[in-house]
Amino acid sequence: MKYNPYDYQEYATKFIEKHETAAVFLECGLGKTVITLTAIKDLMTKSKVKKVLVIAPLRVGKNTWPDEITKWEHLKGLTYTVAIGTAEERVRALKANADITIINRENVEWLVFKSGYHFDFDMVIVDELSSFKSYKARRFKALLKVRPDIDRIVGLTGTPSSNGLMDLWAEFRLLDFGERLGRYITRYRVGYFTPDKTNGQVVFSYKPLPGAEEKIYDKISDITISMRAKDYLKLPALVMNEVKVEMGEKEKALYDRMKKDMVVDFSDQEIDANNAATLSLKLLQMANGAVYDEDRKVCPIHDEKLNALEDLIESANGKPVLVAYWFKHDLERIKSRFPTARDIKSPEDIHKWNRGEIAIGLIHPASAGHGLNLQEGGSTLIWFGLTWSLELYQQTIARLYRQGQKNTVVVHHIVTKGTIDERVIKALGKKEKTQDALIDAVKAELGRK
Numbered sequence: 001m002k003y004n005p006y007d008y009q010e011y012a013t014k015f016i017e018k019h020e021t022a023a024v025f026l027e028c029g030l031g032k033t034v035i036t037l038t039a040i041k042d043l044m045t046k047s048k049v050k051k052v053l054v055i056a057p058l059r060v061g062k063n064t065w066p067d068e069i070t071k072w073e074h075l076k077g078l079t080y081t082v083a084i085g086t087a088e089e090r091v092r093a094l095k096a097n098a099d100i101t102i103i104n105r106e107n108v109e110w111l112v113f114k115s116g117y118h119f120d121f122d123m124v125i126v127d128e129l130s131s132f133k134s135y136k137a138r139r140f141k142a143l144l145k146v147r148p149d150i151d152r153i154v155g156l157t158g159t160p161s162s163n164g165l166m167d168l169w170a171e172f173r174l175l176d177f178g179e180r181l182g183r184y185i186t187r188y189r190v191g192y193f194t195p196d197k198t199n200g201q202v203v204f205s206y207k208p209l210p211g212a213e214e215k216i217y218d219k220i221s222d223i224t225i226s227m228r229a230k231d232y233l234k235l236p237a238l239v240m241n242e243v244k245v246e247m248g249e250k251e252k253a254l255y256d257r258m259k260k261d262m263v264v265d266f267s268d269q270e271i272d273a274n275n276a277a278t279l280s281l282k283l284l285q286m287a288n289g290a291v292y293d294e295d296r297k298v299c300p301i302h303d304e305k306l307n308a309l310e311d312l313i314e315s316a317n318g319k320p321v322l323v324a325y326w327f328k329h330d331l332e333r334i335k336s337r338f339p340t341a342r343d344i345k346s347p348e349d350i351h352k353w354n355r356g357e358i359a360i361g362l363i364h365p366a367s368a369g370h371g372l373n374l375q376e377g378g379s380t381l382i383w384f385g386l387t388w389s390l391e392l393y394q395q396t397i398a399r400l401y402r403q404g405q406k407n408t409v410v411v412h413h414i415v416t417k418g419t420i421d422e423r424v425i426k427a428l429g430k431k432e433k434t435q436d437a438l439i440d441a442v443k444a445e446l447g448r449k
Contacts, residue, residue: 031400129155
């Protein structure tokens with residue numbers, strides 16, 4: 001296929017070529033893969049790059065990058081290999097000595113410390129830079145180990161600060177050795193943040209000091225650009241809707257007791273929440289209508305969300321709907337109520353959805369948050385169970401709301417009144433505002449080419 005780039009795509013490609021260290025924040029649907037591959041091809045043609053490593057989410061690495069390389073005429077001549085699979089398959093791929101080696105992020109530690117392969121990549125592309133936001137993660141430490149051997153590095157993501165500006169430190173520590181935000185997380189915290197939520201000497205969260213956000217944006221602006229789909233693509237309308245449901249008195253009392261006491265007896269089974277994180281998961285499950293006991297047995301509580309889901313499916317009048325669930329028992333209960341519902345996991349499932357052959361598609365945000373193009377099969381998304389993760393939330397919506405979508409996209413959120421669901425919706429909105437400020441601060445201005 002012939003590549004006829006938009007102006008913004010040419011701009012982003014040239015930005016990558018110009019900057020040996022680049023942070024490129026592109027929303028889904030803008031074509032970040034072909035933008036980056038075009039830059040790679042140009043740099044190789046000019047002998048500025050010899051060998052490239054692409055680190056990507058598993059499914060994106062297996063499907064999206066290879067598909068894009070073979071899709072476009074101007075990329076003809078680029079060779080690639082996929083170092084995903086068994087250890088033997090990964091070793092064989094590394095020995096292929098291709099122009100581009102694609103590996104999933106879970107195997108970065110293996111590549112650096114266990115593969116026995118001499119790291120000889122002079123350019124690295126980190127697809128979904130936000131997955132390296134934890135400086136304690138093994139993948140982060142492994143990539144940091146070989147960072148001095150990398151001449152060029154590009155970080156790609158649409159959600160750079162999905163949990164707040166604290167995320168940025170690790171991401172930019174990888175990119176620029178800590179030149180802009182510091183080499184140590186403690187100095188970053190002290191310099192730009194103050195404790196927010198605490199319990200004695202324990203700090204649970206931090207908030208930026210007055211003026212700190214602007215200082216952070218200014219520090220990273222020389223190597224960072226951001227682009228929003230709405231600024232460059234003609235997308236249909238996006239409608240967000242909340243569908244409120246309410247538990248009965250008995251179920252609400254059970255929920256309130258769990259929240260208050262953190263221990264509840266239910267049908268002679270004890271469900272114990274040992275800490276705040278576990279309690280949060282328990283409350284989210286109860287809001288959805290069921291909860292696991294200590295033996296992983298499912299205890300049904302209410303069907304209010306299932307009833308609301310049935311109403312929404314009926315109101316779709318036969319149009320396909322995509323349903324996002326979080327817990328396994330959500331999936332099981334939805335399938336029990338709607339026997340024709342189908343998981344969208346395999347490439348064949350994706351093709352069937354896009355051909356309109358699946359009326360009710362089921363996806364889990366953690367496995368379908370990146371790399372799936374589902375816009376041809378429908379335009380209605382229903383959140384049966386919510387997630388705290390802004391990144392997974394936005395990426396899941398972007399499966400439908402992206403280039404190629406021809407219809408108004410409607411996103412329904414089924415929210416149980418008086419439960420943690422309401423806090424999740426509020427938290428997502430707050431995180432979105434923080435990230436929007438960052439995106440605006442480093443927004444690409446094409447007029448400055």
